[in-house]
Amino acid sequence: MVAALLFLRKTFTNLAKVERGVSTLMKNLTTITFLIICSLARAELIPVDDSKFNLCKPYGCTYHEWYFESDPSLRYIAVGYEDGIDYSLERVGKDGKLNLLLKVNPIVKDSNNKFWWGYPWSTKDILIQKTDGKIYLYASFEHCIERDGNIIVPEWQATMPALLLSGEYGKWNLAQEQYDYQLYSLSELAVKSNIANRSISCASSAPGAQ
Helix, strand or coil: CHHHHHHHHHHHHHHHHHHHHHHHHHHHHHHHHHHHHHHHCCCCEEECCCCCCCCCCCCCCEEEEEEECCEEEEEEEEEEECCEEEEEEEEECCCCCEEEEEECEEEEECCCCCEEECCCCCEEEECEEEECCEEEEEEECCCCECCCCCCCCCCCCCCCCEEEEEECCCCCCCECCCCCCEEEEHHHHHHHHCCCCCCCCCCCCECCCC
């Protein structure tokens, strides 16, 4: 009887070890798959050189603009000065003018699965999903990011989501947490940004960036 109990105990212990091993293996496979997809995927964000929307030239401010390969009318823009850079998703209308969709907090994920503030010089691309012709972006409203720079947020926008980009560590970079990123369409992002919907408790804000 005692021998049988010892045998069962050893068997369950070994099964637990196998289960932990499988769990670790699945996590590693998920990470490897993600990196392979990133390396094989075509670039989605395409830099716009000498943009007609760049009003910074006479003033010496920072201006970076990208269009989306999947939708050239959709733009990601970073503009500002050292004391504050605005990051936004915008669309070029039929009249040729830019229309603001929403402001965002840019977060870059590097090749080592670490997260940094998405300064324009650190940004390389953006991860999306496209379903039935509609673009979905990875974003999170569950964060404690507090912007301490001189930025402009439209009155209607109550919350700025963290927008997931891809890139590498760059100058001035600040480490960021791994937020719970979900897929959102542009219209869903706009609706949720119009609501003060942060549900997590923030004892202290995340490392601020300008």
